[in-house]
Amino acid sequence: MLIRIKRSTYLKVLEALEATKKIAAIKAVRTESGCGLREAKDAVELLMYKKGFSSIPVFSEHRIVTGPSIKRMIVDYGEGEIEVDLESMQLKALMEMQAIGLDICAEVLDLVATLSAYENGEKIGVIDEEG
Numbered sequence: 001m002l003i004r005i006k007r008s009t010y011l012k013v014l015e016a017l018e019a020t021k022k023i024a025a026i027k028a029v030r031t032e033s034g035c036g037l038r039e040a041k042d043a044v045e046l047l048m049y050k051k052g053f054s055s056i057p058v059f060s061e062h063r064i065v066t067g068p069s070i071k072r073m074i075v076d077y078g079e080g081e082i083e084v085d086l087e088s089m090q091l092k093a094l095m096e097m098q099a100i101g102l103d104i105c106a107e108v109l110d111l112v113a114t115l116s117a118y119e120n121g122e123k124i125g126v127i128d129e130e131g
Contacts, residue, residue, distance in 0.1 A: 003043045005032040007066045007119060013044070017053045029064060070119050086112050086119070 005013070009032045016025040022044065029040040042060040049058045074081050075089060077096050084092060093100070093108035100108075118124050 001035075001039060001062050002065045003029060003033045003035050003039060003062060004065050005029060006122070007069065010064065010066045013047070013064070014051070017044075017048055017051065022048070035062075068119065070115055086116055 005028075009028055013025045013028050016022070016028065025044045025047075026037070026040045029035065029044055030037065033040070035043075039062045042058070043062040043064045045054065046058045046060045046062065047064050048054040049056065070086055072083050072085055073089065074083055075092075076082070077092060077100055082092070090109060090112045093105050093112075097105040114124055
């Protein structure tokens with residue numbers, strides 16, 4: 001069983017495990033996902049083993065997953081392709097606002113916000129403004 005949590009929660013779980021607060025990690029997983037205690041405990045223990053917080057091998061069908069993480073994208077602001085991550089994409093749009101225009105800058109910032117929400121495990125959708 002896959003237990004899906006937001007990336008921000010996943011980072012909090014890792015922080016709790018680094019501070020040897022296993023119960024806090026389990027609680028964060030349960031709160032975020034709504035899974036049962038046994039599932040959360042098994043998933044956290046498997047994560048502990050995989051991340052090196054525990055040397056005791058764990059075999060569990062319960063795994064913690066987060067949304068995909070966007071590491072790099074290729075974009076073209078009119079001067080050729082460049083490789084960016086979400087933060088630098090946002091920064092580049094703001095720095096190039098005069099050249100690309102306010103409307104395009106706003107669209108890029110909306111795209112960054114949408115991709116960030118997706119990366120954090122939030123549900124996103126398309127709004128048809130014409131219909």
